[in-house]
Amino acid sequence: MRIAYVAAPWLPVPPPAYGGSEVVIDRLARGVKQAGHEVMLFTTGDSSCPVDRRWTRPDAVPDLIGEVGVELAHVIGAYAAVRDWGADIVHDHTLSGPAYARTVTTMPVVTTNHGPFTEDLTVIYRDAAKSAAIVAISHAATAGNIPVTRIIHHGVDPTQYPMGEGQGGFYLFLGRMCADKGVREAALIALAAGVRLLIAAKMRAPSERAYFETQVKPLLTNKVQFIGEVAGPAKAELLGAAAALLNPICWPEPFGLVMIEALACGTPVLTYPLGSAPEIVDHNKTGFLCQNEAQMVARLGEVSQLDRRTCRRAAQERFSQQRMVDEHLSLYAELLTRAAHRAADVERAVIAEPHRRIMATDFGTSIPPVGRLTSPPNGVGR
Structure with missing residues (x-):
């Protein structure tokens, strides 16, 4: 698989010191590459993750965290790079990326919510779920009215x-x-x-x-x-x-x-x-x-x-890095298989009715949940 990752522009990947999602993206990109897949990471120029990296912004901007214009400009550059690189699937870790992706690509998109589903984020991810697979990082970090595709815990390289x-x-x-x-x-x-x-x-x-x-x-x-x-x-x-x-x-x-x-x-x-x-x-x-x-x-x-x-x-x-990588690769493979089946359905429909205009609504573009969400194991506090 050719897998593109899009990180936010706030910190380099990996971060030089304290960091959250950037640490996870680094571990995931490294692990997927080590598993034999082709990986491209769109990040900032001061990143050092040892995979093929692309960027438009030379340095991360921690003082501008949350600035919508900054992130959107970064996302526009990211999807241009993703298209030129020829990705099979993109895993987007920004907030605005999945909504923008819907306007420029038909490839499968995965997005991870690295935080809680607050009121505002619930609106954002409910909309993203119309066309992207949503990954939550724990059973606690889910929202009942958002179709979470997978719950994948973070991992660490022992x-x-x-x-x-x-x-x-x-x-x-x-x-x-x-x-x-x-x-x-x-x-x-x-x-x-x-x-x-x-x-x-x-x-x-x-x-x-x-x-x-x-x-x-x-x-x-x-x-x-x-x-x-x-x-x-x-x-x-x-x-x-x-x-x-x-x-x-x-x-x-x-x-x-x-x-x-x-x-x-x-x-x-x-x-x-x-x-x-x-x-x-x-x-x-x-x-x-x-x-x-x-x-x-x-x-x-x-x-x-x-x-x-x-x-x-x-x-x-x-909580190993390998387990985290394997679960993501399983998700990517399943989404690509679904995309291939949808493409085949469209082709068959065109052959069957060559004079009819085939609309996207004939097959749908949403990504339904893959499998069922399991309950957390029994234990104190659950």
């Missing part, structure tokens, strides 16, 4: 996250400096338990700096320390040395990449049963799903009883 022994003598918060991620709550929990906590967090936006100054900095002590943003091998080393990942999220997170990265390092996760967390953390085996701060304080003393090899195995078996 070889990039070596297993650690938790020998560092600290607990770890890793993420973004904001209220949703629960940084303040993590500090309060560590202080109440009297344990050492390292806070490794992205703090670049003005809102993130303001949150740190007012909510987190006053709580810092010789035991609760802010060490800045970490990435790459340093992040994996930090995760492996931590006794546990302290992840008291305060919102229904669609998917927590940091949780599967921690598990890949053999590190248990303490979190709340919100969003996708119950789909990732197996209560009492790979971590604890706590109901409140007091319960999380109590559970901190029990993480040493959890088997780090079980955590590692969960990442390898349930």
